Amino acid sequence: MPLVFLLPKRRQSLNPLAPSHVLDLCKDFAKKPHRDKLSFLKTKGICFGCLSIGHISKEWKKRLSCVVCKQAHPSTLHIEIKGRATKEAEKPSGVIGSASAELCGHIGAGDQECALSIVPVKVKAAKGSKALQVYALLDPGSSATFCSEELMTHLNLKGRKTHILLRTMNQEKSVPTHVVSGIEVSALDSDNFLPLPDTFAQKEMPVTSNNIPRQEDLAQWAYLSKVKIPSICSKVELLIGTNAPNLIEPWEVVNSQSGGPYAARTLLGWVVNGPLRNGTGSAKSVTVNRISVARLEELLISQYNQDFSEVASEEKTEMSIEDKRFLEMANKAVLND
Incomplete structure (x- = not known):
């Protein structure tokens, strides 16, 4: 059966609701390999963003929305990410909270409470003067920086809605979030505020108050006598990842002794890692953070740019017989339209 693709006959046809966009609904076109689709669009000068003729996608804002x-x-150019259910992105916004909760696995292991690299800091909006005191987790296992939705609200900041591909232990899922710009952070005893990279807002951070070290916890460890940890009335509202290396790099390290914790001094203050106090022996939540983040739209754009450019190229590539047959059929369909 011949392939019939309805394309705009006039270059100025830009309305995404026009009949020219039946191409986005064509089942035969959708079944074709991704590279074949892009090759056809490029050959015909069709915008990758709205499937109209007369412009290229990077210059056009009225893009179609993937279902x-x-x-x-x-929708016909959607790239399915391995390990992600096709309807994952259609879940309500509450998936953010559940995604963060799943970073902690309740496996009933261990009878000690362990400190993580949590430090009290001051945060403010770049264009604001109001500074808040919160706890921040310095996480070398995260490729991105996160803040709580509550902190975003308190700083009167509004982020841009987007989706991110959140990879954690044995999990990979698309979650809705806000990209927040303009957050600054400083040590608790300093007014030297430094900018955070673009920050993704989540309902809550994947740690509990039990992971926050207290000064009294260090009393039993004489080798940590030089380590001072201020206490504030707050919870963990920030997770600073490796995309802010200057904030999490250790300046000085106090090594562990006799199975105790170790401490590291950073630009934001001292952090302590390791077992602190004995628990009750009941089930604990074990925090395993290995967070890798990628913005879905950037993944898609990168894939498009890697496969094909919409701008004419001098490069000549040999096409397979199947490729030639497909393009020949498509060309005939366009001419007969």
């Missing part, structure tokens, strides 16, 4: 992931690209 699968809700991102700004045609």
Whole structure:
């Protein structure tokens, strides 16, 4: 059966609701390999963003919306991410909270409470003067920086809605979030505020108050006598990852002794890692943070740019017989339209 692709006959046809965009609904076109689709669009000068003729996608803001992931690209060009259910992105915003909760596995292991690299800091909006005191987790296992939605609200900041691909232990899922810019952080005893990279807002951070070290916990460890940890009335509202290396790098390290914790001094203050106090022997939540983040729209754009450019190229590539047959059929369909 011949393939029939309805394309705009006039270059100025830009309305995404026009009949020219039946191409986005064509089942035969959707079944084709991704590279074949992009090759056809490139050959015909069709915008990757709205499937119209007369412009290229990077210059055009009125993109089609994907029915699968809700991102700004045609549904027929959707790229399924391995390990992610096709309807994952359609879950309500509450998935953010559940995603963070799943970073902690309740496996009933151990009878000690362990401190993580949590430090009290001051945060403020870059264009604001109001500073808040919160706890921050310095996490070398995260490729991104996060803040709580509550902190975003208190700083009167509004983020841009997007989706991120959140990879954790044995999990990979798309979650809705806000990208927040303009957050600054400083040590508790300093007014030298430094900018955070773009920060993703989540309902809560994947740690508990039991992971926050207290000064009295260090009393039993004489070798930690030089380590001072201020206490504030707050919870963990920030997770600073490796995309802010200057904030999490250790300046000085006090090594562990006799199975006790170790401490590291950073730009933001002292942090302590390791077992602190005996628990009750009941089930504990074990925090395993290995967070890798990628913005879905950037993954898609990168894939498009890697496969094909919409701008004419001097490069000549040999096409397979199947590729040639597909393009020949598509060309005939366009001419007969």
